[in-house]
Amino acid sequence: MTHDAARQAPASVPAAPARALLPLIVPALVVGVAASLLYLTVSSLAERLQEVLWNGLPASLGIGRYSVLWMLVVLTSTGVLVGLVVWKAPGHAGPDPATIGLSAPPMRLALLPGLLVATALMLAGGPSLGPENPIIATNVALAFCLGRRLAPRLPGGLWGELAEAATIGALFGTPVAAALVISEALAGQPLEGRLWDHLFAPLTAAATGATTTALVSRPAFDLRLPPLGPLSASHVLVALVTASAAALLGMAAVHAFPYVHGAFSRLGHPMLALPLGGLALGLLGALGGHLTLFKGLDEVAELAKNPEGWSAGQFATMTVVKLAALVVAASCGFRGGRIFPAVFIGSAFGLFAHALVPAVPPALGVSAGVLGMLLAVTRQGWLSLFTAAVLVASPTILALLCIASLPAWLLVTGRPQMQLREDGTAVR
Structure with missing residues (x-):
């Protein structure tokens, strides 16, 4: 290389010294566990x-636990109870x-009790939403508020990153999902230093959150489906078609x-919207069966x-009923996230493809169906691939x-997302 060429070559990005990263370990560990x-x-x-x-009450009343009547009741x-919380709780x-998406600005602490009660009622009652969005929002708010008071020298934005990473790690039982989501979020931002330096603290929090979850509850995401076997050209075609078809189906719900x-x-009031939404979800549950209720992970395992x-x-x-239930639950005001039910929808769609074409x-x-559905619903490429x-x-x-992600991404990118602005228009 000539002297001029060497002078024009870009300098390597300097890495952060260890002494700059070491003070972040303890906060990341604490946030991860919490x-x-x-x-x-x-x-x-x-x-x-x-x-x-769903067990004690119907058994004591002599009613079928998943009878149409009990689902409607x-x-x-659940819509009435959550409506009362949304109506009367502070904030x-x-x-x-x-x-709201996965990432959200810190909320006021006064809002959190009502949010957590509404989330717990929703998870227990059967609406087709997961815990991810409200749990992430709660952890971000708590970490931001307490972190600024206990460690004011650390950047305020760090606490939200740690809480989001830790919660994603806890939800999925592995820090890899959090690292991928954070890397995707950082892709459009100007960074000082190396990417791994920016990931160091969030990855520590995510690993701690995932380890804590694994030690306490031992979650298992592997569905233990029959192994795929040697790769063939037909597998490539199946993956391309299934993921793209699932993405198109998901985009129908997004629109x-x-x-x-x-x-x-x-309707203008939560005591109208939420009970009516609950009634609609009960009718959908009666149509699709009890497996289309709840957040969907246990139900996916039952299908598998x-x-x-x-x-x-x-x-x-x-597939269609669960997708409709997701749209209704997310529209009428139930507090919850859209990732876990989307996993059920994609899995059911993939098993539909298998039942339709046994080859x-x-x-x-299942994996291609989940990929396409999550790309449509979340617009999170890495998270969709990982899940x-x-x-x-x-x-x-x-x-x-x-x-398979390439054509599926072309079908969803630049189009409306399953998230709305304050005026009710879709985010793009």
């Missing part, structure tokens, strides 16, 4: 209440959930979302135990998913 414990506490309380609502009652249990949300908004146990028509019904391997159908891959532990699956 975020996981809050998530586990809310989930445990919701599971106990769910046991009472519990879902409508109305936080902002409209349709306007319907502002209209359904607008219809519930015009016996991929041959349902017909193509039944899988198609569950489609269940593992490939789809972790459901089926196979290096071959990961390579196929990377290929």
Whole structure:
């Protein structure tokens, strides 16, 4: 290399010294443990209440736990209870959930009790939403407020990053998802120093949150579907078609979302919108069966135990009903996230493809279906890839998913998202 060429070559990005990163370890560890414990506490309380609502009460009354009558009663009652919380709680249990994604600015602490109560009631009662958005928002608010008071020398924005990473790690039982999501968020920002330096503290928090969850509850995301076997050209075609079809189906729900949300908004009061939404969800549950209720992870595992146990028509019904239930639950005001139910929808769609064309391997159908659905619903490329891959532990699956993500991403990028602005229009 000539002297002029060497002078024009870009200088390497300097790495942060260890002494700049060491002070971040303890805050990251504390936030990681605390975020996981809050998530586990809310989930445990919701599971106990769910046991009472869906086992204890119907058994004592002599009613079928998943009878049409009981579904209508519990879902409508859940809408009434959550409506009361949203109506009367300070700050109305936080902002409209349709306007919030995974990342959110810190809320006032006064809003958090109502948000957590509404989330626990929702998880127990059966609406098709997950805990991720409200739990992340709660952990971010707590970490931001307490962190600034206890360690004022650290940057204020750091606490939100630690809490978000820790909660994602706790939710998925691994820090990899958090690292991928944060890397994607940092891609559009000017960075001083190396990327790994910026990931050091959030990755520590995510690893701590994931480890705490694993030690306490031992979550398992691998569905243990039949292995894929040697790679073939037909696998590539199946992955491309299934992921793209799932993405198109998800985009149909995304386009319907502002209209359904607008219809519930015009009711003008949570005590109208939420009970009516609960009633609609009860009717959908009666149509699709009890597997289309709740956040969806346990129900996905039940489907995966016996991929041959349902017909193509039944899988198609569950897919459409769960997708409609997700749109209704997210539109009428229930506090919850959209990732976990989207996993169920994508899984049911992939098993529909297998039932329709038996040559489609269940593992490939499920992972490609989840990939396409999550890309449409979340617009988080790395998170979609990771979640789809972790459901089926196979290096071959990961390579196929990377290929399948390309046309699926072209179908969703630049189009409306399943998140609304304050005026009710879709975020792009």
